[in-house]
Amino acid sequence: MNDGLINQIGICIERGKVNKASPYPGDMVGEDGSDELTRKALSDGIGPDLILQACNSGMQRIGERFSRNEVFVPELLMAAKSMNAVMAHLKPYFQTGTVKAKGKFVIGTVAGDLHDIGKNLVSMVVEGNGWEVIDLGVDVKMSKFVDAVKANPGCIVGLSALLTTTMTNMSKTVQEIKAQFPDTVVIVGGAPLTSITAERMKADGYAPDPQGAVAFLNKVSMSWKNEIIA
Amino acid sequence: MKSLLDELKSGRTLVSDGAWGTFLHKLGLQPGECPELWNVTHRAEVFSIAKSYIDAGADMILTNSFGGSPYKLEHFGLKDRAIELNKAAAEISRDAAGDDHFVLGSIGPTGALLIMGQISEQELHDGFSIQAEALRQGGVNAICVETMSAIDEASIAVKAAKESTGLDVVCTFTFEKTILGEYKTMMGVSPTEMVKAVKEAGASIIGSNCGNGFEQMIEIVREMRSIDPTTPILIHANAGKPNYVEGKTVFPDTPVKMAAVTPELIRAGANIIGGCCGTTPEHIKAIVNAIRVG
Numbered sequence: 001m002n003d004g005l006i007n008q009i010g011i012c013i014e015r016g017k018v019n020k021a022s023p024y025p026g027d028m029v030g031e032d033g034s035d036e037l038t039r040k041a042l043s044d045g046i047g048p049d050l051i052l053q054a055c056n057s058g059m060q061r062i063g064e065r066f067s068r069n070e071v072f073v074p075e076l077l078m079a080a081k082s083m084n085a086v087m088a089h090l091k092p093y094f095q096t097g098t099v100k101a102k103g104k105f106v107i108g109t110v111a112g113d114l115h116d117i118g119k120n121l122v123s124m125v126v127e128g129n130g131w132e133v134i135d136l137g138v139d140v141k142m143s144k145f146v147d148a149v150k151a152n153p154g155c156i157v158g159l160s161a162l163l164t165t166t167m168t169n170m171s172k173t174v175q176e177i178k179a180q181f182p183d184t185v186v187i188v189g190g191a192p193l194t195s196i197t198a199e200r201m202k203a204d205g206y207a208p209d210p211q212g213a214v215a216f217l218n219k220v221s222m223s224w225k226n227e228i229i230a
Numbered sequence: 231m232k233s234l235l236d237e238l239k240s241g242r243t244l245v246s247d248g249a250w251g252t253f254l255h256k257l258g259l260q261p262g263e264c265p266e267l268w269n270v271t272h273r274a275e276v277f278s279i280a281k282s283y284i285d286a287g288a289d290m291i292l293t294n295s296f297g298g299s300p301y302k303l304e305h306f307g308l309k310d311r312a313i314e315l316n317k318a319a320a321e322i323s324r325d326a327a328g329d330d331h332f333v334l335g336s337i338g339p340t341g342a343l344l345i346m347g348q349i350s351e352q353e354l355h356d357g358f359s360i361q362a363e364a365l366r367q368g369g370v371n372a373i374c375v376e377t378m379s380a381i382d383e384a385s386i387a388v389k390a391a392k393e394s395t396g397l398d399v400v401c402t403f404t405f406e407k408t409i410l411g412e413y414k415t416m417m418g419v420s421p422t423e424m425v426k427a428v429k430e431a432g433a434s435i436i437g438s439n440c441g442n443g444f445e446q447m448i449e450i451v452r453e454m455r456s457i458d459p460t461t462p463i464l465i466h467a468n469a470g471k472p473n474y475v476e477g478k479t480v481f482p483d484t485p486v487k488m489a490a491v492t493p494e495l496i497r498a499g500a501n502i503i504g505g506c507c508g509t510t511p512e513h514i515k516a517i518v519n520a521i522r523v524g
Contacts, residue, residue, distance in 0.1 A: 069408035072418030073379075074345050081346070112261025114305050115341065117416075139262060139305075164472045164479045164507060165255045171477065197474040 002046055006054045009037045009086065013058030013128070016078025018085050024078055035085040048093040052130065055086050059128030063211035073121065076210065080124030087127075101132035103221050104155035106148045108136030110170045115162035118190055122158060125210035131217060142169075142176045149181050156217055159203070161190040171201040178202065185220050187213060234290070234332050234372050235398055235434060238462045243496050243521050246334075246466060246504025247283035247291040248514050252479075254279065254294070264306040266298045269318035276319075280326035286511035287518035288504065290332035292374060295319035295365060300357045301340040301349065312357075313364040320368020334374040334400060335365030337387055344382045351386060358390035366395040374400040376439050376466070379415035381427045388431035400464055401433040404440040405450055413450050421453040429461065437464035440506045442471050443483050444491040448498045455499035462501040469508030481508030485516035492520040 011017075012034035015025050019033035032040075034055075041051055062079040065071045093099045105126050109119045116138045127133040134152060136144055149155060157177060161170045174186050187205035188198045189212075198206030205220075207213040237244065254265050257275045268276050276294050283291045297303070298319060300312040308315065316335070323333045337358060342349035362373050373391040378384035384401055391399045403424045405413040414420055419427075425436055436458070438450045444467040451463055469481035469488070488505070495503060503521075505513050 069410055069414070072414060073416050074418060077343065077346055117341065117343070163261065164252065166261045167472075167474050167479055168477060169261055171474070192472050192474075192479070194471070194473075200474055 002041075002044065005037060005041050005044065006046060006050055008032075009034055009041065009051060010054035010058035010061075012037060013055050013079055013082050013086070014062045016062075016075060016082050018078070018082045033085065034082045035089075038086045038089045042089060048090050048099050051086065052090060052099055055083055055128065056130050059083060059125060060211075060214070063125050063129075063214060067209050067211045073117065076121055076125065080121075080128060083124070083128040102130045103132070103217070104134060104152045105131045105158060105217060106134045106136065106145070106152060106155045107158035107160065108140035108145060109138040109160045109162075110166055110173050111139055111141050112169050113161050113163050113166040114138045115160075118162060119160035122160065122189065122207070122210045122213045126158075126214055126217060129214045129218070142173050145173055145177055146180055149177060149184055156185045156187065156220060158213060159186065159188045161188075161192065164192045167192055167197065167201075174201045174203050187216055189213060231330060233398070235462070237289075237332075238435075238501055243500070244289040244502045245287060245514060245518050245521065246464065246502050247280075247288045248286075248505035248509035248511065249468075249507050250279060250292065250294055250296065250336075252507050253510070264297070264303070264308060266295055266303065266315045266319065267306065267308060269294055269315050269322060273318070273322060276322050277326055280323045282511040283514055284326050284328075284331055286514040288331070288514050290334055290371075290502070290504075291323050291327055292334050292336040293319040293323045293365060293368075293370065294336075295361065296336045296338040296376070298364075299337065299340050299361050301342060301353070302338070312360055313367075316361050316364035317368040320365045320370045324369035332371045333369065334372050335362065335368075335370035337361055337365075337373060337375045337391065338377050339379065339383055339387075344380070351382075354383060354386045355390045358387045359394040362391035362397075363394045366397060370397070372398040372400060372435075374402070374464075375433070376400075376402045378403045379419065380417045381419055381423065384424075385427055385431040388428055388433045392432040398434045399432060400435040400437065401428040401431075402437040402439040402464060402466065403428075405438055405446075406442065407446055407449075413446075413453065421450050422457050425454050425458050425461070429458070435462045435464050435502070437466070437500075437502070439466035440468050443467060443469065444488050444495065447500070448491070448494050451495060451498040451500050463499055464502040464504075465495060465500045466504045466506040467509075468506040469513065472508060483508070485510075485513045488513050489516035489520040492517050496521070
């Protein structure tokens with residue numbers, strides 16, 4: 001029974017079903033969403049870590065479908081909205097340390113660029129995968145990124161740009177972070193970028209889509225764990 | 231002067247202008263500055279862009295008002311100057327175009343998403359109405375709602391522009407080729423779905439802009455023509471996906487390449503051809519020559 005409930009929460013994330021009142025998706029109208037089901041699961045005594053795991057895999061599935069171009073921005077946004085509903089219930093468990101994030105991810109759109117859709121998508125999918133996300137917003141000056149790295153030791157930094165004209169600022173920001181914190185891992189992304197461009201900017205990684213960012217972050221955190229074990 | 235639609239009825243392929251944004255940056259606009267404010271603070275520079283496309287042989291030019299919706303201007307604290315900045319944009323292009331060339335008032339997306347509740351339909355409608363009306367006052371012949379990706383926002387923009395100005399409305403979407411080989415906007419809209427929706431909203435010219443270069447536009451036009459054999463199609467292609475070389479952004483599609491693709495684009499069914507990001511007066515000149523020779 002519990003398994004069924006947990007799976008259903010994962011499905012609600014994947015399908016973007018927020019709550020009973022939500023008209024989206026059309027074939028789930030009137031059904032409980034992630035909001036109601038999470039409340040029920042917690043009151044049934046299901047561990048928040050199990051709920052989180054189900055959400056992570058639901059988010060993973062929709063992220064992969066997005067990468068395969070089977071779904072687009074609206075579906076991903078609705079999945080993130082559904083995830084937010086779960087996180088509202090799980091927040092107290094994060095605060096007490098019952099459940100832990102995989103790590104910290106600082107993200108922002110670089111100076112001179114006001115576009116937030118791409119940045120928000122990455123931010124939401126990464127958060128949905130179990131990371132703590134510190135979103136610095138749009139038009140983020142270099143100094144603000146540096147301050148955020150200072151305040152969040154060990155974080156990974158993500159830089160976003162949509163305008164072709166702000167790629168220069170992105171490159172400068174990578175250099176500035178690296179100059180002050182040589183060990184900080186920086187990943188870049190955005191419509192005008194390619195992996196070659198990212199390499200030229202001396203970034204550690206490039207992701208063509210939100211799921212690519214998740215894969216990169218998980219790879220980095222795995223390599224850290226392995227280093228500690230070794 | 232005939233109306234744009236009457237001119238198109240003659241069967242002649244018309245040429246539109248090239249990039250504004252990348253051109254403004256070349257003239258000194260800094261990243262993070264409001265491009266529309268330049269209509270007042272750097273009138274001469276904005277005029278020089280408009281004029282350069284007229285001199286290149288374009289039949290029509292757009293206006294420096296892509297981000298001129300009150301919602302976008304709010305980022306710069308300029309929401310209250312929406313009417314002034316849009317009207318100035320239209321006046322500058324009209325000055326450059328004279329009375330014998332068309333001016334299309336550019337309206338871009340707000341960047342706010344209806345499905346996430348970031349903006350209401352009413353707010354969108356009111357904002358686009360203010361912008362379109364100011365462009366009309368500044369002397370545009372038609373409104374060009376461009377770079378759209380969501381049906382809801384585009385339909386509201388087209389309706390608002392049409393209702394507030396009574397002018398003809400062009401509507402173009404930006405498509406990307408998916409790994410499955412279809413064309414979709416980032417919101418998942420296909421050219422087929424887009425054509426139906428924007429015509430229903432009142433657009434009398436349809437099309438596509440930006441994207442990943444001229445060649446992909448041929449396939450997009452073919453898809454549009456397969457479901458709509460008659461509505462005029464406008465294409466503003468960018469000069470390909472930019473490369474970042476030694477601190478500079480370089481666009482791969484040259485004027486020669488664009489000129490070479492032009493005849494095929496016309497055969498596919500395009501009626502108005504111009505450029506987007508990375509295209510220059512040289513690109514427009516090359517397209518004009520390709521059409522005249524062809």
